[in-house]
Amino acid sequence: MPTSLTDIARQLELSPSTVSKALNGYRDVSSDTRELVLRAALELGYQPSSAARDLPRGRTDRIGLFLNTALEYVVDYLSGIIPGAVRCSQACGKRLLIYTLTDNDPDQLLQVCRAGEIDGVILFSTHYDSHTIETLLEDNFPFVVMGRHIPDERVSCVVPDYYDGTRQIMDHLLGQGHRRIAFMTRPELTTANEARLQGYLDALAAADLASDGQLIVETRLEADSGVAPTRQLLVLASPPTAIVAAHDLVAVDVINTLQAAGLRVPQDVAVTGFDGLRAGFRTLPHISTVQQPLERIGERVVELVNRQLNDPAALPVQETLPVQLVLRGSA
């Protein structure tokens, strides 16, 4: 129903081919007719049908990002990386699309890819299974994993330096004189978790401190996930003077729980987060955290997908981006 290229052709008594060439900057069109065509296109508000354009080209110039909105953490993290991802994709002449996934249907991702709705896809850490990755590899479909290291050299991924970030936190806390430092892990066994835990343990060892199993507690990914573990720590015979939370959303819970118990942050207990999400500004004091280069991650992830698009033979890249401790008051 919207105006098509043929409409313009009819109105100007030209052939569709000429109109197409005029619009696409071919040289074999006189400047007169080109101007006529451009004016008519503007007047009629012409926009080429994306389906009709994509079909012969075999490309869509679209990149997909799949999102499981069930998890608050995902949404917060995503809103951090999107500006960079959008900027980069626009610079590459692509559009970034967010697909909303229903929780338990990983096939949808494959369907969208195979249907050719997008040229490449960004996988966000928490939702993919190895079958998805294996299939994408078989299909030779461009994709990049974000925020999670995949131990497979055929897979490109972009991750923040979890180990170094945790070391930075620990060095700071140890430098402040803290000796009983609690550590909150996430339940899932990912390389990110392992790297963080290793950073914690190594820092303790480097300071000649023994690790205390009671100080290592588990959190969940849902809301309020920091409350229970904090209470668990507070009833210890010898409670911690500092708490290294799994990420900023957990740290928010931790701080609120501590303050509700009459403890001052950071005087009585220091608290650190991770990621540098906007949630870190939702407490007073604001959260001292390890700032991930979120926008940069968004950029790189799109860049890497784009590279695969332009050069299918490009070798996969496993990239670790530097992070930086930001002190904002809570530690």
Add this chain to the structure above:
Amino acid sequence: MPTSLTDIARQLELSPSTVSKALNGYRDVSSDTRELVLRAALELGYQPSSAARDLPRGRTDRIGLFLNTALEYVVDYLSGIIPGAVRCSQACGKRLLIYTLTDNDPDQLLQVCRAGEIDGVILFSTHYDSHTIETLLEDNFPFVVMGRHIPDERVSCVVPDYYDGTRQIMDHLLGQGHRRIAFMTRPELTTANEARLQGYLDALAAADLASDGQLIVETRLEADSGVAPTRQLLVLASPPTAIVAAHDLVAVDVINTLQAAGLRVPQDVAVTGFDGLRAGFRTLPHISTVQQPLERIGERVVELVNRQLNDPAALPVQETLPVQLVLRGSA
């Protein structure tokens, strides 16, 4: 490069038409060949090309939602409505796509619509201008506005009952004995703002209280937007005993600022939010707020778009959904 319908046809020595009909449940295919085709399609991981399918149909079965990620509020709100919107769109056999918009280019929305990438679009309150709406109306392109009432009977929209919600808050606070109640407005002049303010003023009038201009302060939409206005209220000669924040994110700032100043919530100052976002659980006490039926809004918005798709003559609907005060501790 992925397997096409023709590939299956060649392999089985059938015509493309027969394969298509077998896959789409036509009756003029023998059950034998149908089974053959289905098996081959499964084996090859066949997925019909969306471009090739959409082109002759003139439909995409996709609905777009445009998102400006610059604003934290938008992301939080969106994560609330998405589950309902996704569920409903799947029930209608559509897919919900989120388009990331760069801040200052409203034309992108029109381009996507005119290119036929989507069948209908959901406009989220904070980013659209009247030109966009006017053009969509001219194009006869299905759309629904979410979270903002548009004073134009040709436009469908779904909004929470801002007036009633504010009345509920005020009735509760007045019932608690509060007499000096501060009100935080948003800077933009929208019907939502007006409705909230009217609810505030009407409630005061109904209680025979005069309104005090000093108690009505303005917030911004950005992060930390509640801090400054709260401080402004605290230095008043006669400070408020209750603060009605513009929405939950503002209320988070308000509570933190009050607690940092040594005031207890709600004993010294009661605080209320609006919307019922997840941020309301990030303070202690949790925020007493007016819960919008977020999932329901997501559902209705998609339903209304879908109705326009199925029946282009359907009359526009301007819907106000009921809200409910939820007491969680801060008031």
Add this chain to the structure above:
DNA sequence: GCAAGTAGCGAAATCGTTTTCGGATTGTCC
């Protein structure tokens, strides 16, 4: 056994672009 109906399949048009190729008109050069 013959007309009529039915089941199963393929041919071909269609959607709106892009892109290659060839044709026509003009101009240029010797």
Add this chain to the structure above:
DNA sequence: GGACAATCCGAAAACGATTTCGCTACTTGC
């Protein structure tokens, strides 16, 4: 003036599906 190049345009194939129509071969009914 004739060969050749340059300029501008249109014809037509292609992308991969859907869908209508027609054809064949078989069944059914009398």
